[in-house]
Amino acid sequence: MKKNRMLIDMPADLAVRIEDLSITYKINVDTKKTLKNAIMRASKGEKVRMRTVEAVKHMNLDIPHGSVLGIVGANGAGKSTLMRSIAGILPPTEGRITVNGKISTLLALGVGFNPALSGRDNIILGGLASGLTKEEIAAKTDEIARFADLPDGFIDMPVRTYSSGMYGRVAFAVAVAMTPDILLLDEALSAGDAAFKEKSFLRMRELVQEARTIVIVSHALQTVKDLCTHAIWMHKGQILAKGDAGEITEKYLEFLNVGTLPSNLEDF
Amino acid sequence: MAHLRLMSEKKSEPASGASHVNDLGHVKEATPSLIQVFEPHKASLPPVGAYMREFWSRKRFSLELARFADKAEYLESNLGKVWLVLNPLLLAFVYFLLVTVLRGGSDKAHGFTTLAHILIGLFTFYFAQNVISDGAQSITSGGRLILNQAFPRTLLPLSSAIRSFWQYIPTIPVYIVVVVIGKFFIPKADIHIFSWALLWIPYVTFCLALTAFGMALIFATMNVYFRDTSKLLSYTTRIWLYASPVLWLPEMLHGWHRAILYVNPLGPALSATAEIWIRGHQPTLAQIIGLAVWAVIAMIFGGYFFISRERDFAVRI
Ligand SMILES: Nc1ncnc2c1ncn2[C@@H]1O[C@H](COP(=O)(O)OP(=O)(O)OP(=O)(O)O)[C@@H](O)[C@H]1O
């Protein structure tokens, strides 16, 4: 790691640097992915038809330490794809992502909790999955359970008995508990009630005060407005606009209402 | 395209970037502790050293994943655990009946030795089979964990292997109990219960585990690309069982036929295990070497095949 740091030209005040990033999904269009089908096709000399989806296209972005970046955009704009690639889950098809700091993720679809186990067990599992040691997570379990603040004893009940908000509370509590340098949240706060939202906003502000970085993907524009210092608007895999969070959400809202892109952005 | 840069309002002086003055005027470290670079790859290995370090530092995750999977599975029924032992035990008896009927029966002592051989062979074979088939499915069933967390994916098949090992452990006392009881009634049976040769068991089991784990890596990768791999595997393992010295004895083979014992990746382990438990003999040199060779081959091939493709898994799952 030390050697890397000397080789890589990354300003110390940056948390994430994205250079010319493209991510392409390859989708096998018309067959089931089985060995049987592959052999049948090969014997007939047919080619497998592939469709490619360019989810992110030639994107450049620097995110400094201590900033809260909001990402807005229509369904399928590539927001989740971008988040997964920053987290190191999806490799770039082209370009490069440099990340400086410990990442914690709370991405769409939830955490992969085991529904048969209790909330407490899942906290341990979630912590280990995101890279904490057994001792670290054991020391924090009570704190996390307290933060999630589930009603009467639910924390020791199987997760399958949870409401989606309760589920979201536990997941969020785990994600912030590991005091990440970079926190990636994809639609993470949508299920929480007002009280929990308040609490999570406070916690995120604390993280920012410690010069930690947060990236938020949300369709709740008010959340983006309230929390973020900056925002980008993604459209078909590209950055359509960037700047102040209030300004971007305004523009995006206008687009949603009117349904046309701002005239100066029409070339996208 | 112009390089977009989001400026922080409270931007610190660029040179000293490591420290940061926040709204409260406190100077805090920006903790630039860990730099990671993600770049494109073409079915090639990531930096092996870094991968291994990451794998090693997070091995605990595998263990806990196995523990919790066990816990989840047996939360409802405690009978489940009993079945794990009962199932191979009953199957062993079925196979034993089959073998004796086919052979046209034999004297009691010899029959009991055959039973013991089938028992320990089948238990050991099932250990390897579970490592392989559970491991093969560990990636495709890893769903959200794989989509939402970054970690060395080898930890998932490892977790399956750990669970399989835990299931294997209790079958050994079952074998010993059966043999002890049997020897009580049929003292003539030529079975050693305890011998110094047992000291070889850890080595044999370790090599067998590595061999099976390496193959689990291969099948797990294949299963991502071809979802019917695991179904195919269930037929393959059955044939594999018949090709292994479990239902027959290694010494039934002569001349070049003995090659079957070594071409089969599980062959050396299974014949060595039977030799140790039944005869109390140390494994032969050929077996000791065969064990190590298969373990190394499986780990190198499996490891390369899996690790060089694992960054694709999230896209294809
Ligand atoms: N696993 C996948 N396989 C193939 N294509 C995918 C996969 N995941 C996403 N895509 C495609 O990539 C594009 C971007 O998807 P992505 O999930 O990043 O959008 P998003 O901005 O997060 O949308 P949403 O607001 O609905 O969450 C879409 O066209 C989608 O169809």
Ligand SMILES: [Mg+2]
């Ligand atoms: Mg999304």
